[in-house]
Amino acid sequence: MFCAALMMAATSVAAAAQTAPPTPTPDKTDPASSQPPANPPPQGAPPESREAAIEQKQAEKVPELHPYIPNKAEQIFNYADTILQGGQLRVHPFFNSAYSGGGFTLGAGYLAYLTGYNYIDTRGSWTFKNYKRIETEFVAPRLFDRRGKLSVLGGWREATQVGFYGLGTNTSKDARTNYLFQQPYASALLTLFPTRGVLMLQGGAELSQWTQKPSDTAPSVETVFTPGTLPGLGAKVTYLHTQGTVGIDWRTSPGYSRRGGFYGVTFHDYHDGDDQFGFQMLSYEAIQHVPILREAWVLSFHARVETAMEKNNQQTPFFMLPALGGGSSLRGYTSWRFRDQNSLLLQAEWRIMVNRYFDTAFFYDAGKVAARASDLDLNGLKDNFGFGVRFHGPFSTPLRVEIARSHEATSFIFSSSAAF
Amino acid sequence: MLMSTLSSRARRAGVLLLSASAIAVFATTVSTQKPRFYPDDPIAREPESQDASKAAAYDESQMYELVRNLFVTSKYKPSGLRAKNLNTIDEVPDSSWFTNRIGSKPISAEELSRGPNVGRPPDPSKWTLIREKIGGAHPGFTAKDATGETWFIEFDPPYYREAATAAVVMATKIFWALGYNQVESYITTFDPKNTTIDPKASVRRPNGKRTPFTRDDMNAVLETAARNPDGSYRVIAGRLLPGKILGGYLYAGTRPDDPNDLVPHEHRRELRALRVFGAWTNLTDLKDANSLDTLVTENGKTLVKHYLQDVGSTFGMCNDLHEWDLSYEYFLESGPSWKRFFTLGFGLSPWQTVDYKEYPAVGKYEGKVFDPREWKPQTPTTAYMELRDDDAFWAAQRVAAFTDDDIRTVVRTGQIGDEAAAKYLADVLIQRRDTIKRIYLTGVNPIVNPRLETGGLTFENAAVAAGVAKEPTSYRASWMRFDNNTGTTTPISETTSTSTTIAAPRDLPSSGFVAVDVAADSAEHASWKVPVRAYFRQDGGAWKLVGFERLPEKAAGTNIETAKGTR
Numbered sequence: 001m002f003c004a005a006l007m008m009a010a011t012s013v014a015a016a017a018q019t020a021p022p023t024p025t026p027d028k029t030d031p032a033s034s035q036p037p038a039n040p041p042p043q044g045a046p047p048e049s050r051e052a053a054i055e056q057k058q059a060e061k062v063p064e065l066h067p068y069i070p071n072k073a074e075q076i077f078n079y080a081d082t083i084l085q086g087g088q089l090r091v092h093p094f095f096n097s098a099y100s101g102g103g104f105t106l107g108a109g110y111l112a113y114l115t116g117y118n119y120i121d122t123r124g125s126w127t128f129k130n131y132k133r134i135e136t137e138f139v140a141p142r143l144f145d146r147r148g149k150l151s152v153l154g155g156w157r158e159a160t161q162v163g164f165y166g167l168g169t170n171t172s173k174d175a176r177t178n179y180l181f182q183q184p185y186a187s188a189l190l191t192l193f194p195t196r197g198v199l200m201l202q203g204g205a206e207l208s209q210w211t212q213k214p215s216d217t218a219p220s221v222e223t224v225f226t227p228g229t230l231p232g233l234g235a236k237v238t239y240l241h242t243q244g245t246v247g248i249d250w251r252t253s254p255g256y257s258r259r260g261g262f263y264g265v266t267f268h269d270y271h272d273g274d275d276q277f278g279f280q281m282l283s284y285e286a287i288q289h290v291p292i293l294r295e296a297w298v299l300s301f302h303a304r305v306e307t308a309m310e311k312n313n314q315q316t317p318f319f320m321l322p323a324l325g326g327g328s329s330l331r332g333y334t335s336w337r338f339r340d341q342n343s344l345l346l347q348a349e350w351r352i353m354v355n356r357y358f359d360t361a362f363f364y365d366a367g368k369v370a371a372r373a374s375d376l377d378l379n380g381l382k383d384n385f386g387f388g389v390r391f392h393g394p395f396s397t398p399l400r401v402e403i404a405r406s407h408e409a410t411s412f413i414f415s416s417s418a419a420f
Numbered sequence: 421m422l423m424s425t426l427s428s429r430a431r432r433a434g435v436l437l438l439s440a441s442a443i444a445v446f447a448t449t450v451s452t453q454k455p456r457f458y459p460d461d462p463i464a465r466e467p468e469s470q471d472a473s474k475a476a477a478y479d480e481s482q483m484y485e486l487v488r489n490l491f492v493t494s495k496y497k498p499s500g501l502r503a504k505n506l507n508t509i510d511e512v513p514d515s516s517w518f519t520n521r522i523g524s525k526p527i528s529a530e531e532l533s534r535g536p537n538v539g540r541p542p543d544p545s546k547w548t549l550i551r552e553k554i555g556g557a558h559p560g561f562t563a564k565d566a567t568g569e570t571w572f573i574e575f576d577p578p579y580y581r582e583a584a585t586a587a588v589v590m591a592t593k594i595f596w597a598l599g600y601n602q603v604e605s606y607i608t609t610f611d612p613k614n615t616t617i618d619p620k621a622s623v624r625r626p627n628g629k630r631t632p633f634t635r636d637d638m639n640a641v642l643e644t645a646a647r648n649p650d651g652s653y654r655v656i657a658g659r660l661l662p663g664k665i666l667g668g669y670l671y672a673g674t675r676p677d678d679p680n681d682l683v684p685h686e687h688r689r690e691l692r693a694l695r696v697f698g699a700w701t702n703l704t705d706l707k708d709a710n711s712l713d714t715l716v717t718e719n720g721k722t723l724v725k726h727y728l729q730d731v732g733s734t735f736g737m738c739n740d741l742h743e744w745d746l747s748y749e750y751f752l753e754s755g756p757s758w759k760r761f762f763t764l765g766f767g768l769s770p771w772q773t774v775d776y777k778e779y780p781a782v783g784k785y786e787g788k789v790f791d792p793r794e795w796k797p798q799t800p801t802t803a804y805m806e807l808r809d810d811d812a813f814w815a816a817q818r819v820a821a822f823t824d825d826d827i828r829t830v831v832r833t834g835q836i837g838d839e840a841a842a843k844y845l846a847d848v849l850i851q852r853r854d855t856i857k858r859i860y861l862t863g864v865n866p867i868v869n870p871r872l873e874t875g876g877l878t879f880e881n882a883a884v885a886a887g888v889a890k891e892p893t894s895y896r897a898s899w900m901r902f903d904n905n906t907g908t909t910t911p912i913s914e915t916t917s918t919s920t921t922i923a924a925p926r927d928l929p930s931s932g933f934v935a936v937d938v939a940a941d942s943a944e945h946a947s948w949k950v951p952v953r954a955y956f957r958q959d960g961g962a963w964k965l966v967g968f969e970r971l972p973e974k975a976a977g978t979n980i981e982t983a984k985g986t987r
Contacts, residue, residue: 050458050508054682055469061679062470068478068676077484088628116625145636196643259742293772294744296765352765355757356745360764 101335102131232317332384332406340369489799575645586834671801696815705733736783779841787851816860
């Protein structure tokens with residue numbers, strides 16, 4: 001996107017350059033051949049020395065003096081600079097869908113600073129599948145002498161046709177059913193880098209209510225399953241979700257990095273006040289970027305294991321189970337294609353730096369879900385491969401476009417974030 | 421093949437020279453009777469006669485400059501025109517831009533060590549922070565020293581301990597010696613314990629508002645800097661320039677508010693020559709924002725003075741330890757991008773295989789595969805694109821004027837603690853200097869300093885004198901009478917010599933002007949067949965050099981790019 005913006009900007013600069021030459025003042029002199037003085041000779045009289053000749057030209061320029069006038073393209077950039085440096089960039093695009101699988105997303109946000117660094121961002125998005133999200137986030141990025149960042153988020157979202165294919169890896173793609181859910185949520189997440197180094201601690205709490213409903217898109221999930229065969233079907237659950245992460249992170253940025261890695265483990269506790277659908281989850285994640293040939297190539301690896309654990313004999317609702325499939329996991333499969341109590345995801349990418357703003361990548365994803373954690377082995381993995389291009393800046397990936405192929409489907413992915 | 425190309429090039433240039441002469445004669449005959457040479461030619465200084473006090477401050481958008489340079493300037497077709505700020509003997513006169521120093525007059529080791537520094541160094545016993553640092557790759561502040569003088573302070577990043585500060589000081593000395601106006605810069609110390617924050621000091625926050633500068637703001641900068649074991653920091657302090665700050669100059673066009681600025685900047689030889697000087701020192705951040713115009717009053721006149729500032733992106737210093745492509749590619753360049761795209765990165769770019777011997781105090785700087793013709797800044801400037809062979813030759817003479825001792829003197833000013841690193845840096849500078857000499861001093865007819873005396877015409881061969889070429893087999897001189905009013909020439913005769921003294925013809929006039937074309941026959945350097953032309957005027961019984969042309973006014977086909985591969 002940055003590159004595209006650069007291209008667009010270049011077009012306007014080029015156009016302006018054609019209509020408005022960079023030299024507002026014409027060439028007046030060539031000291032070696034033309035010229036003409038300190039005490040300029042009388043007008044019309046030829047100069048009698050080189051110095052006089054040049055000074056005559058300088059005197060001739062005086063009536064034409066004017067301040068520098070930027071051309072139209074430069075004026076646009078000046079305006080943009082003013083907005084960016086002045087913190088006045090209020091309205092911004094927002095491409096995060098309400099839920100994975102929502103499809104092409106349109107959205108916008110409005111950002112307002114409360115203090116020098118703290119801001120409130122109110123944003124909303126809509127997808128062609130009618131997924132909707134509206135939320136407001138307060139961000140304090142420089143807490144505890146710049147060791148911490150606090151995010152307080154409140155919002156509501158609705159996903160209208162989330163896929164469910166049954167539990168396990170060996171489900172058929174033809175067994176797809178759909179469900180709808182609505183969720184109001186309010187959360188706080190504190191991220192700490194206590195040493196301002198690689199150690200990362202994160203903790204947070206969220207109060208949310210998941211209301212699972214039939215989908216308008218047939219077949220809806222309740223036409224195939226019953227609450228007895230599918231825990232959580234039709235449920236309305238209010239969770240107090242608490243989480244804690246310990247990790248080490250030495251990537252240049254989670255949004256874009258050519259070196260470094262992240263290794264972390266996150267514990268989640270979902271407390272249901274009705275003691276019916278409470279559960280716990282552990283998530284292990286490892287990311288490693290291996291630069292080759294001075295970062296012109298990067299071999300990037302990602303592994304993630306998610307394990308949902310029973311809590312006090314309560315059930316884990318089907319829509320909260322670990323899942324695979326979609327633009328950030330098994331990219332050759334539809335979103336939420338595989339679900340079960342446990343999941344394993346393995347991803348590898350060969351990233352090729354085309355230039356400072358554009359990368360291409362070949363990738364291979366594999367993974368599986370299983371009822372028991374001990375079954376998360378390398379047998380029976382579902383896999384896919386693909387190719388993608390990424391427009392990026394030094395710290396973010398505003399546009400990722402990929403094509404992925406699995407034995408089930410060919411998928412096109414448009415995303416406004418890094419794969420991992 | 422190479423010889424054929426060069427011969428063809430030499431013939432073409434010769435034809436162009438004759439054509440240009442013919443056109444000049446024609447134009448002179450039918451239009452005006454303006455003399456070719458005035459009595460005061462060659463001038464030693466560009467006059468600046470007009471008051472420039474109405475020049476106004478303006479800061480160009482850096483994003484605009486980046487986009488323009490990457491997408492428009494990079495496709496700029498060079499005019500092929502001779503630089504326009506030259507005097508009649510093909511030299512750059514002194515001006516508010518440039519002062520002839522090394523290569524024009526002897527520069528002592530003491531002068532070189534001092535560089536632009538004329539005032540006293542900062543007193544670091546106490547610093548008072550007054551503002552954040554604006555621009556630049558490395559962390560810093562604006563602060564007052566113990567005497568209350570304002571300085572721009574910049575730190576070394578942790579991964580380039582000593583390197584960033586050393587680069588600023590060393591580059592400042594070099595560019596000062598080369599003739600550019602430079603900011604006074606000193607290596608000194610910054611101790612947070614002896615630092616206070618001015619109550620009026622402020623910082624612009626992301627919300628666009630300025631709020632008081634806090635201790636935490638200071639710490640945020642210090643955390644990104646290399647700290648000494650005693651808790652202090654090595655810093656480079658740049659003195660606040662005198663006069664009113666007007667903002668950077670552009671590398672194209674002229675200031676419309678400065679009556680004395682007549683020559684489009686892309687046609688100023690000293691700005692074109694930054695392509696050569698930049699290659700030597702690896703000054704990759706060659707952008708408008710790294711220059712500065714100030715409004716100063718000198719001898720009762722208010723004038724615009726032009727500084728080449730922020731020369732710290734030299735000797736392998738860059739924004740990030742992992743920027744390997746700097747000096748090999750622009751920030752964005754289609755050719756290498758497509759190559760990597762279609763070959764999946766298997767088509768390696770040169771920067772991927774260069775063998776750097778990296779010292780923390782030096783960075784990515786090497787001399788073995790260095791080729792100045794291939795060197796690129798982060799983004800091109802119009803002046804960079806306009807460099808001709810004669811500009812490069814002029815620049816190379818100045819680079820060549822740095823002796824090994826001069827270079828070591830400059831490196832010592834960087835106060836690099838690691839002796840091996842300092843030696844390596846000096847060796848690379850010497851190596852790169854020699855490469856520049858070899859390429860650019862031999863790329864055009866290298867005859868310099870012609871003198872017409874009783875014994876005949878005497879001159880020097882800069883390439884031979886620099887030890888980068890063999891003596892040519894012979895020199896040929898074509899003598900002419902020259903009518904200064906009409907610009908016409910009348911052949912007299914030709915003389916030859918195997919040395920750098922050629923006898924003058926017997927019927928050489930004893931008054932007026934003579935012109936002489938001098939070419940060299942060299943098996944290795946066909947371009948030397950293209951004659952240089954010198955004009956002499958009888959002046960008090962002696963012949964005075966009043967004109968010199970190394971290449972024609974329009975030198976299509978002689979752009980530096982065509983010389984690639986002749987190394």
